[in-house]
């Protein structure tokens with residue numbers, strides 16, 4: 156057969172959301188290919204649908220295809236992959252890539268496919284060197300090499316545990332059963348099938364449909380303790396357990412500084428975020444930032460020292476998203492004065508925001524969360540709850556933040572058996588615009604000499620902590636004060 160598909164006219168529809176039909180259409184016109192494979196079109200459709208189903212069922216994200224041909228199978232599988240799914244298609248013949256690539260380029264799923272031309276064995280070596288591992292492998296190329304592909308993949312850990320290898324034509328027109336066959340493909344497949352059935356690393360089933368379809372699953376070696384540590388809790392590894400996909404969060408004081416960093420971190424981890432601030436314009440700016448990163452967000456203007464505002468904040472979130480999983484009560488103020496001079500006005504104002512306001516937020520969010528039987532509250536306390544930062548004088552701030560820790564401990568204990576966790580984060584001195592005020596700037600050198608880490612905290616130093624406390628990974632932690640201060644409280 157001449158190795159060219161030049162008689163095919165590339166007439167790809169403007170809305171190519173049906174790439175499978177596009178290829179079938181092209182193949183119908185391509186007499187050379189159609190005659191090359193018996194009943195190819197109808198077989199293709201069944202094969203494509205089966206591969207697609209396998210991807211869905213195995214929830215594969217990384218797929219390897221050995222033997223791509225027209226790209227029909229590759230595109231069928233790509234359609235079933237999630238947006239961040241990837242498929243490497245190995246194909247010997249460059250002209251087949253030339254045929255398939257324009258179709259991939261027109262398909263919304265084509266960008267998931269990376270075609271590597273050349274001998275598949277060489278591509279496998281390249282992928283193994285790069286440390287690639289796959290959830291599903293489809294072997295559908297030169298039959299005499301099936302065993303080599305299989306051995307290489309298994310010996311080089313290229314199939315993840317629980318991953319699936321799918322083998323096409325494994326019965327090879329039943330020739331594998333014929334004792335006296337001299338057909339080299341039949342013999343190669345017989346040897347392959349025998350090898351796989353004796354391989355303790357896998358389970359296999361040969362489905363005697365069409366030309367035979369073998370499904371192979373990698374199983375754990377017997378010496379492995381197959382428990383949650385090995386498999387992950389509910390099958391999710393640690394970083395997946397820290398993801399917040401589908402969760403609804405709010406952050407108060409999120410217009411700048413620590414709150415803004417919290418809003419970004421929670422959104423990056425997958426949560427929808429209500430950005431709450433006294434300054435509505437600042438909250439809106441942060442929402443715009445989140446939108447640019449593809450994070451679902453709303454802004455709410457609220458003064459958390461006012462009970463009506465707090466209730467409106469909670470009601471707005473519930474009416475918009477129906478639930479609240481994560482509440483970050485971060486808004487706070489700090490005024491400096493020597494204790495003998497501290498006015499009751501300063502004391503009351505600080506406590507109104509830092510302690511009373513935080514309590515009102517905890518209570519209003521907690522009522523929703525207790526009804527849900529699930530919630531994560533993360534309050535922003537301060538290192539000042541532990542030590543007396545100096546030389547600046549800030550009695551009201553220190554005592555209000557000590558109150559936030561006790562509030563957190565009490566709520567944490569009280570609500571633990573109803574699915575609501577309450578923890579707090581105590582940052583050290585954070586490098587925000589606030590500390591660059593004229594009165595505080597001269598103190599920075601003095602503070603630095605008190606910090607073993609030798610630098611101030613950046614807001615980004617706190618982001619992993621809020622994600623951890625917001626996630627299921629911290630379910631056994633409640634009433635905890637997580638101190639992040641570069642070691643300052645130790646000196």
Ligand SMILES: C[S@@+](CC[C@H](N)C(=O)[O-])C[C@H]1O[C@@H](n2cnc3c(N)ncnc32)[C@H](O)[C@@H]1O
Pocket residue numbers: 202220221222223224225226227228229245246247248251273274275276295296297300
């Ligand atoms: C049966 S077709 C694959 C069909 C494809 N998997 C599908 O579902 O649409 C086999 C393909 O394997 C390719 N092939 C054969 N030997 C190969 C090798 N050593 N390395 C890479 N590809 C090879 C052939 O060029 C051919 O395109």
